[in-house]
Each structure stands twice: as C-alpha cells, then as structure tokens.
Amino acid sequence: MSTENYKKTVIPEKVVARLPLYRRIVRNCLNNKIKVISSEELAEAAMVNSATVRRDFTFLGSLGVRGSGYDVEVLDRAISQKLGAHNTWPVLIAGAGNLGRALTNSPGFNANGFFVVGLFDIDPGVIGAKVGDLKVEDMSALSRRVTGLRNPIGVIATPPAAAEATVNLMIEAGILSILNFAPILLRTDESVRVRNVDLSLELEILAFYLNQT
Amino acid sequence: MSTENYKKTVIPEKVVARLPLYRRIVRNCLNNKIKVISSEELAEAAMVNSATVRRDFTFLGSLGVRGSGYDVEVLDRAISQKLGAHNTWPVLIAGAGNLGRALTNSPGFNANGFFVVGLFDIDPGVIGAKVGDLKVEDMSALSRRVTGLRNPIGVIATPPAAAEATVNLMIEAGILSILNFAPILLRTDESVRVRNVDLSLELEILAFYLNQT
Structure with missing residues (x-):
C-alpha cells in the first residue's frame, strides 16, 4: 500500500x-525501557489475535518492522499521529458529583492533548467548590465557556434523569463530541458524535466468567 | 444446533x-414498551453489523425469532441467563476517593446480581466516613470481609501507585476476579482474571474523529 493510498483510507471504527x-501498551513498554515488541506480545496484552494486530497496523503506514517486532518508539509516534496527539481538546464536564470530580482529576483527562477546562453543576451547594485547580461553575455558564473553543468535548457525569437535558444544552452550545457516563443510551442526530460509557459493563463480563467456573 | 451442543460451546471473549x-439495548426497549427488535436495529445501537448480531445470538440457543425480529423479553432472559443474572456477586471496592464513591453509588454496581458489600481505604481521614449505606473500612479489614463470600469481585479504585499492592492484597484474600480502574495495565498469573478499564479510552476515540474533520 503506498503512502498516498493509506492516507486516504478510512480506518474502520473497530480499529x-x-x-x-495499543498506545497504552506501547507506553507501558517505553516506561519499562522495552524497545521492541512483537505482534504476538501486543496481541496478548490487547486480548486480540496477532493477525488482527498486524492488519490494524497496516492503517498506520510504514512502521519499518524489525525481525523481532515493532520499534516501540516508532509505534508510539505512528499511533499518536493517527489519534491526533499533536492537537489539543478542551474537555467540559457536566456534573460535579463524585464521578465528575474523579474524571476532572484523572490523569487520562489531562494528558495526550486533553485538558479539563470546566466543571459544571446545577446544585448551588456545589457551585464554587474547588476541584483540583478548577472551581465548579453554574451549568448556565457552559454555553459561554464553549464560545471560542476549538474541538470542545462534552462529558456527561450527571444523574441519569438530567443526562438528556444536559446533552441538549451541550449541543445548543455547539459541542459536537460527547462522552456519556450516565447509565442511559443517548441518541442524537448524526451531526453529533456521542459515545456511551458503561462503568458496569466490564463487571458483567467478569461475572460471566465467574459463572462458568 | 441442538440444545445439548450449544450448552457446551465456549463463547468467544468478543461475543x-x-x-x-445487547442486554442494555434490550432493557431500553423494555422500558419503552418495545416488544420486538430486529437484528438491524440491535446492530445499529451496538455499533456492529447485523451479521455479527445474528452470529452472536447463535450462542444464546433458540430465541424463537419472529418474522420481524427478536422477542425482546425472550432475548432479555436468554442474555441474562448466559451472564448469570440468577447469581449474586458481592463487590469489594478498594479506594474511597471520588471514583470509589462514584462506583459504590452507581446503579450498575448495585443491580443484575451485583451489590457493593465493602469500600476500603488506607487514609485514616476517610475510614469511617459514610458513602451511601456503607461505612468506609480500613483496608486491613478487606481480607476478613472476603471470608465466606462466594464469587467476590474486587475493584481497584486507588491511585496508580497503590494499585499493584492492592491487587496482591486482594489475591491473598482469595479474590479471583478483579476490575482495575487505576490507569496502569495490571498483570497477574492465569488463575486470577483482571480486566483493566480505561476511563479516557473513549475520549481518545472521540478525539480521533474530531481529528478527521
């Protein structure tokens, strides 16, 4: 596949x-001073098979594979480039309960180009409270805070009953990418991308295996 | 496929x-009084293709498909049976920070047979605090609390630096299924099943698509 072609290739959603x-595994190698990783080792850590890893990596362009595996630094750069790690994405979190606070302080929400710029709630008892370096703002200020931001990402960490209204508020404010942690399936029209995260899904997978033993 | 055969079939991890x-989508139908769902509708909601849905459902045994789709109640029962919803799983959460508290109170951790029986921390300033109906216990009490529990599931909601020690503590206490929310990849020997949850993974997927526009 030529450089010209792979750039135009649409990467399947599963990939x-x-x-x-993959990046997480590769970074883990970097931290442990491991310089080369095989598709088999990557596959095991990612819980897929090695053919999948090799096929997925065709979307990353030329990785200059060594005999014994992939160069970990090259791989990190290639994945990061695809994921757009050279960009920055301001994150606005709605809901300053335990989950909203946990996300505000979580390393993954303040790395790889992400940074939490605002935490919002409707509860007057919570507005003004300090969470990390931020102060909880009134939800009504969200729209104003979005103005001028490039690529804002909205996070729903509200109770389920408030989730739908909050999504609508975010869409009206111009947010087109939303991550939903409330335990309901949110649907929007196609111009808005919503990803629903279910914290208990992995719990149910564990239970399945317990059930087999 | 006969009843005899499918019972013995190992369900692939991806399925x-x-x-x-699937269960979440089906429950959503039940709540909205929708009685029948097609593989196409299920596929769209689950973001897979409909052939995958139909193939996945071969592992559920006979679903008595109607012309227009699957009976939602039959589907709910079949999936729940596979997931072992007739069982109960006590959940023990290590780390009573924002994330541990959010999980303790989250609906998904207190439904479908799961119930949080203990929340543990090492910080004397937190031990004894009330979270929902629970009191935060000293981490050293975890081992004692596991004794006599059937199918306990351990949840790591500690800071990353404490995660590995906490996993070892859980394994010593006899916990064989662990859900890790700390942002490090935990590995254990094969007798213990660990699933690593990355809260920022979906954020990175959203960013990928923002990067394309």
Missing part, C-alpha cells in the same frame, strides 16, 4: 477503538 | 464482551 489500547 | 451491551 480506531483499539488504537488507544 | 461475551458484547452481551452486556
């Missing part, structure tokens, strides 16, 4: 979903 | 990982 995981 | 999501 995109695995890229952050 | 298992989709079952909780």
Whole structure:
C-alpha cells in the first residue's frame, strides 16, 4: 500500500477503538525501557489475535518492522499521529458529583492533548467548590465557556434523569463530541458524535466468567 | 444446533464482551414498551453489523425469532441467563476517593446480581466516613470481609501507585476476579482474571474523529 493510498483510507471504527489500547501498551513498554515488541506480545496484552494486530497496523503506514517486532518508539509516534496527539481538546464536564470530580482529576483527562477546562453543576451547594485547580461553575455558564473553543468535548457525569437535558444544552452550545457516563443510551442526530460509557459493563463480563467456573 | 451442543460451546471473549451491551439495548426497549427488535436495529445501537448480531445470538440457543425480529423479553432472559443474572456477586471496592464513591453509588454496581458489600481505604481521614449505606473500612479489614463470600469481585479504585499492592492484597484474600480502574495495565498469573478499564479510552476515540474533520 503506498503512502498516498493509506492516507486516504478510512480506518474502520473497530480499529480506531483499539488504537488507544495499543498506545497504552506501547507506553507501558517505553516506561519499562522495552524497545521492541512483537505482534504476538501486543496481541496478548490487547486480548486480540496477532493477525488482527498486524492488519490494524497496516492503517498506520510504514512502521519499518524489525525481525523481532515493532520499534516501540516508532509505534508510539505512528499511533499518536493517527489519534491526533499533536492537537489539543478542551474537555467540559457536566456534573460535579463524585464521578465528575474523579474524571476532572484523572490523569487520562489531562494528558495526550486533553485538558479539563470546566466543571459544571446545577446544585448551588456545589457551585464554587474547588476541584483540583478548577472551581465548579453554574451549568448556565457552559454555553459561554464553549464560545471560542476549538474541538470542545462534552462529558456527561450527571444523574441519569438530567443526562438528556444536559446533552441538549451541550449541543445548543455547539459541542459536537460527547462522552456519556450516565447509565442511559443517548441518541442524537448524526451531526453529533456521542459515545456511551458503561462503568458496569466490564463487571458483567467478569461475572460471566465467574459463572462458568 | 441442538440444545445439548450449544450448552457446551465456549463463547468467544468478543461475543461475551458484547452481551452486556445487547442486554442494555434490550432493557431500553423494555422500558419503552418495545416488544420486538430486529437484528438491524440491535446492530445499529451496538455499533456492529447485523451479521455479527445474528452470529452472536447463535450462542444464546433458540430465541424463537419472529418474522420481524427478536422477542425482546425472550432475548432479555436468554442474555441474562448466559451472564448469570440468577447469581449474586458481592463487590469489594478498594479506594474511597471520588471514583470509589462514584462506583459504590452507581446503579450498575448495585443491580443484575451485583451489590457493593465493602469500600476500603488506607487514609485514616476517610475510614469511617459514610458513602451511601456503607461505612468506609480500613483496608486491613478487606481480607476478613472476603471470608465466606462466594464469587467476590474486587475493584481497584486507588491511585496508580497503590494499585499493584492492592491487587496482591486482594489475591491473598482469595479474590479471583478483579476490575482495575487505576490507569496502569495490571498483570497477574492465569488463575486470577483482571480486566483493566480505561476511563479516557473513549475520549481518545472521540478525539480521533474530531481529528478527521
């Protein structure tokens, strides 16, 4: 596949979903001073098979594979480039309860180009409270705070009953990418990308295996 | 496929990982009084293709498909049975910070047979605090609390630096299923099943698509 061609190739959604995981594994290698990783080792850590890893990596362009595997630094750069790590994405979190606070302070929400710029709530008892370096703002200030931001990402960490209204508020404010942690399936029209995260999904997978034993 | 055969069939890990999501979609139908759902509708909601849905469902045994789709109640029962919803799983959470508190109170951790029986921390300033109906216990009490529990599931909601020690503590206490929310990849020997959850992974997927526009 020529450089010209792969740049135009649309990466399938399933492959995109695995890229952050591959990067996490690769960064783990970097931290442990491991310089080369095989597709088999990557596959095991990512819980897929090695053919999948090799096929996924065709979307990353030329990786200059060594006999024994991939160069970890090259791989990190190639994945990061695809994921757009040279960009920055301001994150606005709605809901300053335990989950909203946990996300505001979590390393993953303040790395790889992400940074939490605002935490919002409707509860007067919570507005004004300090969470990390931020002060909880009134939800009504969200729209104003979005103005002028490039590529803002909205995060729903509200109770389920408030989730739908909050999504609508975010869309009206011009946010087109939303991550939903509320335990309901949110749907929007196609111009807005919503990803629903279910904190208990992995719990149910664990239970499945417990059930087999 | 006869009843005899499908019972013995090992369900591939990828299929298992989709079952909780299918159930969530099906429950959403139940709540909205929708009685029948097609594989196409399920596929769209689960972001897979409909052939995958139909293939996945072969592992659920006979679903008595109607012309227009699957009976939602039959589907809910079949998936729940596979996921072992007739069982109960006590959940023990290590780390009573914002994330541990959010998980303790989250609906998904207190439904479908799961119930949080203990929340633990090492910080004397936190031990004894009330979170929902629970009191935060000293981490040293975890081992004692596991004794006599059937199918306990341990959850790591500690800072990353404490995660590895906490996993070892859980394994020594006899916990064989662990859900790790700390942002490090935990590995254990094969007798213990660990699933690593990355809260920022979906954020990175959203960013990928923002990067394309």
